[in-house]
Amino acid sequence: MIQQTATDWNESSNSQIRIAYAGLEHKDLIASDLSGYFNIKFNDSINDLESYLGEQSILTVPDIILVEVDQNEQCFALVERLRKNFLMNGLIIVMLSTKKDKKLVQKAMEMKLHDFYTFPFTTSDLRERLNFLVKFKLIKPRLLELSKEVDTTYKMPIGKRLLDLAIAGIMFICLLPVMLIVAILIKLDSKGPIFYISKRVGTGYKVFDFYKFRSMRTDADQLLAKMAVENNQYAADEDGAKKAAFVKIKNDPRITKLGSFLRSSSLDELPQLINILKGDMSVVGNRPLPVYEAEMLTSNEWSMRFLGPAGLTGLWQISKRGKEDMSERERKKLDNFYAQKYSIWLDLKIIIGTVPALFQKEKV
Template structure:
């Protein structure tokens, strides 16, 4: 199904958006221009359950007034879920930091590409407005659709099917040991975001105790991906994760926990080589035009960052995102073969990834 953006109400507060840009936005959204920030306050005071907009775009002329209005928006149950985008005149690191702390969805500095802004808004609308409905989100049609090349798909099917056939006795033994080691299901399933923001069930052998997902927030300070100054890391990987079982440590160190992902490859959810599909909470943090490139290439079981930086604790969030973007722009059959050949030595590195 196609998402109907024309039904999305976008409120614009400002005076400097060009007529051409306003018309471009109006082609996809129901745009309401309310004037400057003083008029915006009056507009917000008249909102009801049926007239609340979906997106609000504010030009920063009086910074303190704008952030005061944002605080009011976020403290009001009626408007707290609005997508907020700020427009500013001069690049300003301090302003960007303040916007991050205020949990603004994005900040653009004039001049900017209107197509980039539209792509960003479309993604935010998908993830913020209909995120609770996973099934609906999963079938949204992506404008830039990625199709797996036929040779790559054939190789994926033959290779993953052959590996599963050969390793089937090992898989049965692992399943038995997991059952004996701790309570819970043998296979751990989680929603992941892959190529073109497609959402699917991602399979792994369970290596953690039951209910481990609920403990992640309290362990975020142990994230192995170094903070790049943004204050919010897109990737989460816990050093010496206390949620991992004894058997789980072995499965992770040997990468045997990853074998069930071969079923994802057979199904076409992902490829053998590509950028790792991400949990929803990580994918939501990679929605800017700069980082969304990683989703326009194939997703896979192994990839460039695993062989380049696997196990190095000093690897930063930004480094991994750059590696993902590089692969999405440069992947090829020979590049994939090279990555696969280098994957096996990477499996035996000491640090867990």
């Protein structure tokens, strides 16, 4: 049995969460450590699981499919069949593997599975992740209203908002000629749109359209699954015990020739002045995250970062941005510190420190 750690943040309704399990290698571990928290139906094989699911109605269908990767990898074929079934295509699917294989992880990401664990893993971490996936599935259709459900909300101080409008307005006017030149160069450099617009999660889990100058190939998003496995600076440890929340690609091959310069000079960030003027972000704060990263930071310890303002620059940018020794934990701790300690004086200090930090040493 793997030693558990205390994670009681969302245990009150676990017994109501139904899990359909398939496999024998981890069956005893899952039964001993998780049966007390979830309603689990154990099946010895993929075929047994599929037969069980075929007998379920809309009232009895499980919330989660927890399946071991089998020798013939029929588990992936099962996922494809379930996604074609109207009753089953919305199920949460998590896989467990006994062997370390990057190809399996990449395939799981390409199929957009909800998670993939490689043994050894901590059952308490798995339990907390399953809890969150169920909760996130319920709130995902209304993420824009999620800020109303947290215990603590962030309200932009009037002084900070006025400072944002003044700085962003002046910068936008002064840098408009530069932005026009950059837009023309992007068009000449490669095919595709001038701006890259993505969904980001900011203050209080608010989702908004995030603007940047395009610095990557147009197929960059499609290549992310492979890059996140092979090139992620925050990648999992070799034993598979640690899962990375952030994705940070070293020497990213998706970046265009012009894009490399735009990133190293931070010129690709200039369109975010529009986000600041709109009120989506502040000049100083924690960087808004892509949804796939934000959903990994859900424990009480790390969700604190979302209770502070989202920003164009912050403590991460002026402290260790671009340095190889910048760990995932260090970055999250900096975000939490700012969310708890931000002030007008700290903002001014960060703004002053941002200028020398613009030109980073490492291409990330």
